[in-house]
Structures are given as structure tokens and as C-alpha cells.
Amino acid sequence: MRVAIAGAGNVGRSIARELIANGHQVLLIEKDRSAIHRGAVPGAMWLEADACELSSLEEAELDRYDVAIAATGDDKANLVHSLLAKTEFGVPRTVGRVNHPGNEWMFDDQWGVDVSVSTPRLMSALVGEAVSTGDLVRLLTFTKSTTHLSEIRLPIGSRFIGRRIRDIELPGDAVLVALIRDGAPLPPERDRAFEASDELLFLVTQDSEPELAELFDPEGDAVED
Template identity: 65%
Template sequence: MRVAIAGAGNVGRSIAAELVENGHEVLLIDREPAAIKPNSLPQAEWLLADACELSSLEEAGVDSCDVAIAATGDDKANLVMSLLAKTEFGVPRTVARVNHPKNEWLFNEVWGVDVAVSTPRLMSALVEEAVSVGDLVRLLTFHEGEANLVEMTLPPDSPAVGKQIGTMHWPGDVVLVAIIRDGHARPPDRDGSLEARDELLFVTAQDYERELGEMLSPKGVSPQIVTPSR
């Protein structure tokens, strides 16, 4: 997979390092000469250019990318880059960093953004999750609000504790994507069992969140669905 990343600061370089390690082709774009540090990640391509300019994106070959990531510290630049990548170059998937929560409402399909990542929102979600065992926490909303990434820490008295994962019948189109246990993330194993205090990560349509929470909560307990403030 070929990925273009606008913004070669700490965030952009960290994302690039992860993607390179996973075998993807990565191009880092930044308009500041001081940000261009090929020696820090020689496996990636580097381009000194303004990702908000059509000519720069043409030079970068963004039309051949599978994903475009706007990871600069400027929300306006991230929106413009996402819009150009989607509408002018037909990039299948765009991911944009939201620096200021007050701007989060802009990061949607109108501006060519498939996935918006707001660090303050994610952090507040994780804080609320840490003190809310048994509550369903909405961490991230995907393209057009059709699906959410949600988390629930399994209470010790949940009826799901001890059950084999392969026997669980999740409601609707709910998908269990990962389990965090003892601080380590692991993919769900159909032959494995759920344990108390497992942190379960699901992708689900919002319509099924309540049913999912009730399925995992102790009998007679109505789970709270936590949506961090924007």
C-alpha cells in the first residue's frame, strides 16, 4: 500500500515509521526545510513541498496512493489537503488530524475526509473509559457516521466472562476487532475465552451500541454509552 503523509513533524514521522515497519510505501511531504530529515527514516520518500498546492500533489504522485494522511499541526492545511486528495486525485481513503476540537465538525465527507482523528477527543474517551468499567465508550466515528469504534471493559460479573469467543453472537453487524488484556492488544481468537477486565474493541453501527452494551453488562444493569464532548 502506498501512503502519502502531509506533515513531517513528530506526528507524521511516527505514523510513517509504523507504516514502513508494516511493509508499506510511504511518502512524507512538508513545506518546511527543517522538517525534511531523510536520515531519520531512510526507507521513506521525502518531498519538500506544500501539500495544499495542486502542483505539489501532482509532483508527489498522490493519484497513485491508496491512502492520504493529513497530519500537520494546521487544521486548515489538513482540510485542504484532504479535499484535494479526494476530489482532484481520487485517493480512495483520507485520514485527517484534528488539532483543535472546535474544528472537528468540519472534518467530514464534504471536505473529503473519510476518517477524522481528534487527539483531545480520544484522550478524553480513554480517561472516561478508565474509570467506567462496564460502560460503552465511543472512541471514534468513521466515514459519514455509519460506524463507530467503541470500547468496553468487561465487568467481572458480566455473563460473557468465560464464554468462548466463537460462540458469541454479536448483534447486527457488530465486529469484535481486538482485545486488550494485561496491557497487550491481541486479535480475537475464536477458540479463546473472554476474561473479566478484558478491554474489548468493536466496530459497530450506532443502532447496535445499546444492544451490545446490554449483552455484555451484568443482568439488570443498563450500560451507559459515553460520548466524549467535542
């Protein structure tokens, strides 16, 4: 997969290294010459240019890329880059970094953003995930829908421990997509039994989220088997 990343700061470089490690081709676009450290991202292509300028993106041949990631520290630049990538170059998938929570509402399909990643919201969610057990924590919101990626960690003594996935009736539109056990991801096979401290990852709509939280509420011991 070919991925173009606007912004070669710490965030952009970290994303690039991860993508390259997974076999993808990466182009880093950075207008600040002092921020270009080619040796910091072995295997990446670099372009010293303004990612918000049409001529720069034409030089980058952005229309040949599968994904455009706007990862600068400037929300205005991220919005402009995403809009150009989507409307002028037809990039199939765009991802926009949100730096300031007050701007999050703008990162939608009207600005060409398919997926927005809010750094403050993600940090808050990760803090919640780190300190909470038994509570449903929202990790990620998808821009074009009301679907969220949410996580819950089963506490010791949970009534779900030992029960198989097939025996649990999830509410509404909730879908169990993976388990994390001892740091390793596991597929949600129907015959797999839950264990204490399992981290459960769900795709769930906003409407079904309260029901899912209630189902796994540690205080809800009266739930039917």
C-alpha cells in the same frame, strides 16, 4: 502500499515510522525546511513543498499513492490537502487529522475525507478507556457512516466470564471484531470463552450502541442467559 503524509511534525513522523515498520512506502511532504529531519524517519522519502499547492502534489505524483494522510497541525491545511488528494488526484483513501473539536463536522466526504481522526476526541476516549471497567467507551467514529469502534473491559465478577462467544446474542448491528487479552489481540472465535479483564472491541452503529452498553452493564445481572 504507498502512503503520502502531509506534515512532518511529531504526528506525521510517528505515523511514517509505524507504516515503514510494517512494510509500506512513505512520502513525507513538509513545507517548513526546519521541520525536515531525514534521519528521524529512516526509509522515508521526503518532499519540501506545500501540501496544499496543486503544483506540489503534481510534483509528488500523488495520483500514484493508495492513501493520503493530512497530519498537519492546521485543520484548514488538512481539509484542503484531503480535498485535492481526492478530487484532483483520485487517491483511493484519505485520512484527515482534526486538531480542534469545533472543526470536526467539516471532515467529511464533501471535503474529500474518508476517515477523520480527532486528536482531542481520541485522547478523551483513551483516558476513558484507561480508567473505566465495565463501561462501553467509543474509540473511533467513521466519517461516512454512523458506525463506531467501541471498547469494553470485562470486570472481575462479570456474568460473561466463562461464557463462550457463540452463546452471547449481541444487539442489532453490533459486531465483536477482536479481543485483547494480556496485551495480545485474539480473533473472536465462536468457541472462545471470555475471561476477566478481556478488552472487547466492537463495530457498532449509533442506534445499537445503547443496547450494547446495557447488555454489558455490570449492574444488569438480570439479563437472560
